[in-house]
Amino acid sequence: MKKFTFGWSVLLAACLIMIICLPVWGQTIKIGVIGPMNFVQGKGHWNGAVMAAEEINAQGGVNVGKQKMKIELVKADSNEFINVTDAANAMERLMTQDKVDFVVGGFRTEAVLAMQDIAMDYKKIFIGCGASDIELCSRVAKDYNRYKYFFRGTPFHNGYLVRTSFAHLATGGAAIKKELNVPVRVAIVAEKAAWAEPMVAAAQAVIPKMGMELAGIWRPSAVATDVTSELSAIQKSGANLIFTIFSSSVGITFARQAGELKVPALQVGINVEAQKDGFWEATKGMGNYVFTMETYIRGVEVNKLTKPFVETYFKRFKETPTYTADTYIAIKHYLVPSIEATGTLDADKIVAHLENRVFEVPSGTDKFEKDAQGQPTHDLTWGPGYQTSLGGQWQDGKIVGVWPNKWKATPTSPEVTFNGMVPIKLPPWMKK
Amino acid sequence: MDLAILYVKKFYKIIRGEVLVLPSRISVGLFFLVLIGLPLITRDPYIIRIIILTSIFAILAASWDLLSGFTGQMNFGHALFFGVGAYASALLNVHAHIPPWGSVPLGALAAVMAGLIVGIPCLRLKHTYLALTTLAFPIILLGIIFALPDWTGGELGISGLTRFTSSLLGNYYLHIITMLVLCTIMWKITDSNTGLIFHAIREDELAVKTAGINTTRYKLLAFCLSGFFAGIAGGLYAHYMRIAGPSTLEVSMSFTVVIWAIFGGAATIYGPVAAVFILFPLLEFVRFWPEYRTLIFAFIVLFTLLYMPEGLIPWVRDKIEKECPRCKIRNVSTRKTCRICTAGLD
Structure with a gap:
């Protein structure tokens, strides 16, 4: 009887708990x-x-x-x-x-x-x-x-994506001017895709206003497996800054072959493949110094x-x-x-x-x-104090944050630097 | 009153003598009835949506069959007509504020023009060359769309289109009745003298020419008719989805239509329609297994075509019906003698 009463008590208690909890967990x-x-x-x-x-x-x-x-x-x-x-x-x-x-x-x-x-x-x-x-x-x-x-x-919307890319381009240009003391010549390399068209047009208009020269525009296929002809032409054009607009697999091909050929230019812009953790392996380490827009980078605290x-x-x-x-x-x-x-x-x-x-x-x-x-x-809302995204650069096997690092949206704006930022590096073969 | 009774009697006689004698005709009758009566069973917006889209794609698949199945003009770029219909309707609706009742037929006329534009240069081509040339046209149009984003919306397409009606049932009946009417018209075309000539062109164009028939005119007619029906499908799609985008012109769209038509049975009209009504809802049904949806679809299509090379519907029809060797009339397969000439069927 005692056992029976105990069993019933447990069952009753369980039922009560369920009844009490059901309205809470039920929905x-x-x-x-x-x-x-x-x-x-x-x-x-x-x-x-x-x-x-x-x-x-x-x-x-x-x-x-x-x-x-x-x-x-x-x-x-x-x-x-x-x-x-x-x-x-x-x-x-x-x-x-x-x-x-x-x-x-x-x-x-x-x-x-x-x-x-x-x-x-x-x-x-x-x-x-x-x-x-x-x-x-x-x-x-x-x-x-x-x-x-x-x-x-x-x-944030595509208009702001373009603005951020230009801020990254300016950062790359400033690093070249500071370290090499040479004029900045920009090659625009955008995959053949509709989304890239307005960016190419905007870049063409904005680059001269930023005090840089336009070396040319190259449009490889979004899925190209060989871009050596484009890279040779870029090298001959004297470009030392490559503005990349890639969302597809050409981002890997371009970075890998540019690294293999040691093209003396810094790659800055959008390279969706470079945002992925597997980029280093995919380019067999040749994607070193590639700079891309990022949302999150380990070690960077917004x-x-x-x-x-x-x-x-x-x-x-x-x-x-x-x-x-x-x-x-x-x-x-x-x-x-x-x-x-x-x-x-x-x-x-x-x-x-x-x-x-x-x-x-x-x-x-x-x-x-x-x-x-x-x-x-x-x-x-885009801009200092709101959303800006990050600029990441592959440096010796890992992506590190390089932008915003003392970035000023306008000459009168306050400087923006997130914790964990490191200086941008130029490929050593640019300095020869 | 007597006249009404007379007509009812006549109708009953036709149904009993012409429809109820063959399982395929009973199936078509049931198909019509089920589609018309479906809202009495369910008004689930998701199911209604699937049936509406299925109906639109059924028109598209049947229109491909009219051109490629019957006339043998292998079109691997059928998305062109669909896309032209969709974009033309969208442009007229958004920029000229023409309501769907006007924009869809006008879009279909634009698709007829596209049919002529494609048809004329393709007249000299046959087989693989024709297939590859037609494949290029939607890609060319896609390039034009991306080149003129201010007009065409570029990558985004043209959005904000109005629907025919905001009512669920209104949309349902509009689309299924349009589908049933258009598919019946297509079937009647293939059953007419014109259809016979289409058929003959596919089998032996030279023989048709030697019979004094202007095959060029008929091939162009096939392109235009197919373009018209596919254009209607494109316009209906754009207004139902409220967007006409580049996806309407993608290569995958052209190939999906071919898969539907071949799966159901080419040169039948009802085969592609049935195929869309099987495959499109099936793809929705296997959503519970998202990783394997496409794989399941591919397996079903491959398996069917491996064992039923003429297509699913002709295979089923041949199983349940027999053709009389003497008068060529179809009979239910359980019969021993022909229902018309009483000749032995075995």
């Missing part, structure tokens, strides 16, 4: 993570979101009014590099089958535009973490009532949040986070504080709160912009 906040999951960009989306969800759930979840709710992630493969229709279907599925509360992710602009429309139809907050085109946020300003649920998570994020991510996934892993920021720093502050999952209330916040994230400080008419665009 979850469903967040859809959409991206090209079979590609590195989608893996970044998913990893960042997983890390955010794990951290938040480990702390007990999100306070929604008087309720504590855990985060549940729903993975959606958009397959957007191959099929835009697939991407739109994946978004519709998230909205109607999985019934998510929020969505983060997206990469290819054409697909994100289609996905954005679907999310707006259902009035769900969608934080874009990959596409850079300004059009995504121009839509918010043009038709605020429909598109107000869209926010840019990362990266603020107090950077190091914990980068190191935890590295420990968890054995790689440095790329910018699509900013789904972490979208969940942990965009959504959760606004949900907790408003005490609701109501999208309109969260939008009203989120668009007026200024807050620190591991990559800088986020503030949402307004257009000239004062209309919110939900785009990220």
Whole structure:
């Protein structure tokens, strides 16, 4: 009898605990993570979101009014590099089958535009973490009532990407002038891709205004496996600074062959392949001194949040986070504080709160912009004190931060230097 | 009233005598009924979306079959017509503010023009050379689109298009009825004298020429008709997706259409339609296994074509129906004698 009573007491206690806990744990906040999951960009989306969800759930979840709710992630493969229709279907599925509360992710602009429309139809907050085109946020300003649920998570828009690249170019030019005391001649090398066209046109116009000479423009294929003819021509042109605009595999080919030929020029610009941890192995060490735009570099601290994020991510996934892993920021720093502050999952209330916040994230400080008419665009503010991104250079087997290092956005602006920056290095064969 | 009864009786007689006698015709009838009645079973926006997109791609696949399956003009750049239809509709809708009711037919006319532009230089080409030349045209257009971003939106495409209607059911019925009507028209074309000539051109163009038929005119007609239907599909797609982008012209789009048509059975019209209705929802169904989606798709297509080289639908049809050796009328395979001439079927 005694045993029986004890057994029943345990069962009763268990039932009571379950009844008490059910309302707390029973409901979850469903967040859809959409991206090209079979590609590195989608893996970044998913990893960042997983890390955010794990951290938040480990702390007990999100306070929604008087309720504590855990985060549940729903993975959606958009397959957007191959099929835009697939991407739109994946978004519709998230909205109607999985019934998510929020969505983060997206990469290819054409697909994100289609996905954005679907999310707006259902009035769900969608934080874009990959596409850079300004059009995504121009839509918010043009038709605020429909598109107000869209926010840019990362990266800042393509206009600012160009500005940052020119700041990097100026840094490279200044280093050449200082160390070699020669005029700077710039070769523009951009892969044959539509996204590179406006950058090439802007670079052509801006380089002479920056006090540098334009040595020429070269446009190899985005998937070229041999660029020796371009490199020979660049060498003959007397260029000592190469402005690279690469997002595809040509970034590896170009860096490797330039290193093999010891082309006496510093490579500065965008080289997406050089942002990856495997770049050193891929170029067999020939990618030394390649300078590229970066979001995160181990050892560089933009603020107090950077190091914990980068190191935890590295420990968890054995790689440095790329910018699509900013789904972490979208969940942990965009959504959760606004949900907790408003005490609701109501999208309109969260939008009203989120668009007026200024807050620190591991990559800088986020503030949402307004257009000239004062209309919110939900785009990220760029510049000192906000988002600037980083400039990283491969130096002897690892990528180190070299920009911003005493950078002044305008002559009157304060200098910006992040912790962990090291001086930029010129390839030794330039000095011969 | 008597007239109505007469018509009902006549309709019943046709159904009993012409439709219910063959499993393939019953299947087509059921297909029509299921599509029209689907909203009575479910109004899930996701399912409705999949059916709408399937219908659009069914028009596209059937239009390829009209040109390449029937006339034998191997087109590996069918995305050109789809893309021209999509972009023309989008430009007219966004810049000229023409509603979809006007922009889609005008987009289809632009695709007809594209059909002529492609058709004329391709008249002298055959087989592999024709296939490779047609493959080049959407790539050329893609280059033009990237070269004129102020007009075409460049890499982003043209977004912000209006839909035909904001109603879920309205969109559903508009797309499926358009698909059923257009596919029926295409099937009727192939069943007409023109269709016979198309067929004959594929089999032996020289013989057709010697019969005094202007094959050039018919080949151009095939290009234009195919362009028209594919252009309608492109316009419908752009307005439904609310964006016309470079993806509509990608090589993968051209090849997907070929895969659909060959999988279902070329030179049938209904084969490609059935194939899209099998393969497109299937790809959505296997979303639970994202890493292997494309692999599963490839295996199914390969397996089917390995064992059913004529395509899935003709294979199934041959299993359930037999052709009378004397009068060539089709009969259900369980019959021992022909339903028309009573000749033995075995």
